Amino acid sequence: MVVGYGRYLDNVADLTAGKEIISSGMTKEADRCRIALEKAAQGKKVALVSSGDAGVYGMAGLALELMRENDYRIAIDIIPGVSAANAAAARLGAPLMLDYATISLSDLLVPWEMIRKRLEAAAAADFVTALYNPRSKKRVGQLAAAADIFRKHRHGSTPVGVCESVGYDGEEKIVISDLDHFLDEQIGMMSVVIIGNTETFSHDGWMVTPRGYRGKRF
Secondary structure, three states, X not given: OEEEEHHHHHXXXXXXXXXXXXXXXXXXXXXXXXXXXXXXXXXXXXXXXXXXXOOOOXXXXXXXXXXXXXXXXXXXXXXXXXXXXXXXXXXXXXXXXXOEEEEEOOOOOOOHHHHHHHHHHHXXXXXXXXXXXXXXXXXXXXXXXXXXXXXXOOOOOOEEEEEXXXXXXXXXXXXXXXXOOHHHOOOOOOEEEEEOOOOOEEEOOEEEOOOOOOXXXX
């Protein structure tokens, strides 16, 4: 049995032929997890599908929370995947070579004031920062606020990668902009924005954060 969000199940349709499929839409994450756990508790082998990595803004955490809450005694394997920040970084070059943070700008589950504190901390600490869920039709101001926060700590010329629909054939769009101009790009819920640190540079179509290897002896 395979349980998941409709679009994600479409992405693995070549692997699920002949399997029992349970699909649901956005905001139904808890329902999907409960169904998967209930079926597993009944003795079925169930795959609960996430995008990216199940443990990074995915379904693994919720499944484990509900397992504890309902005292399910079942075996769970969490299969690692490629989170959006890592997929985007590979297309941009090597922007995550040094310490970095990932922060979701969605305030559905985390209050905006807490998100703002995290942005302030990451910017002040000079972390390369990957922004998930940067903008939606109803939520347009948070990304501009994030840009303002980072401008207090970094030059406007700091490279910023904007990656849309990474991994989707025919939909992918990769742009290297900078802190002063990246808001001009098309950015939505399928985008990942990577803001470089004070050492990050762009060259010949690549975005790179040095780790400090040059001049070191090993």
